[in-house]
Amino acid sequence: MVFDLDGTLVDSVADIHAATNRMLHEVALQPLDLATVRGFIGHGVPRLVAQVMETRAVTPARHDEMVRVFLRHYRAAPADLTDVIQDVPAALEELRREGHALGVCTNKPGELARAVLDRLGLACHFSAVLGGDEVPVAKPDPAPLIETVSRLGGGPAIYVGDSEVDADTARRADVPFLLYTEGYRKRPVEELPAAATFDSFAALPSLVRRVLKH
Structure with missing residues (x-):
């Protein structure tokens, strides 16, 4: 079984919002509200930063610079404001007891994904974690999900996510x-x-059994 990370296992929008506004402050631009930043989550850091830049009419030539600034601020506090979604740990533990190998496939940079999972006590559940900067393409291209399933040993798989990007990736x-x-x-x-x-997530283990049965 493979999971998305942001919005699925963890509610990370507050930390992403904070890093975004620290980036904007550093380059002397006005902050964005949380709802706007939340709408940019899902396609990875380069796309998020590009969308932020569009809202502030920043020349695309500064994209690489601003990505570096964002990542520096996010790395400094990857999980200070991030919460584990309710019932996720218990659901993961039950799925592991039932014999499922678990992985994470996310567009978040792999280093940050592993830092978040580690700091929130979730890393122990996962045999494979694949970040968006660790393969040549990002979701919704299916390659990252296919690679994650392969790293778990292959065989029948299920993808659990929260967004249009995840749904399209699985399809x-x-x-x-x-x-x-x-x-x-x-x-x-x-x-x-x-x-x-x-x-x-309290309902997930029984739902997985039902889906696999059919």
Whole structure:
């Protein structure tokens, strides 16, 4: 089984928002509100920074510079304001007891993904963690998910995520998708292709059993 990270296992928008505004402050630009930054999450840091730059009419020539500034601030505090989604640890433990190998496939840089998982006590659950900067392409290209499944040993897989990007990734990889409905998606639940949806991780283990059975 493979999971997305931001908006699925952890609520990280506050730390991403803080790093964004520290970046903007450093280059003498006005801050953005949390809802705006939340809408930029999902495609990885380079895309997020590009969208932030568009809102502040910054020349694209400064993109690499601003990505470096953002990452410096995010690395300094990757999980200070980030919370584990309720019931995630218990659900992961139950899935592992049932014999599932667990992995994370995220567009967040791998170094930051592992730092967040480690600091929040979740790293022990995962045999593979693949970040968006560790493969040539990012989600929704299916290659990162396919690679993560391969690192877990292959075989039947399920992808658990919270967004349009995750749904499209699973579809393109031909992997059943389970949608956590309380994350960072932008479109209505019914518009996202999913084998099933859930709003509490307490329900996930039984849902996984049901999906695998069919």
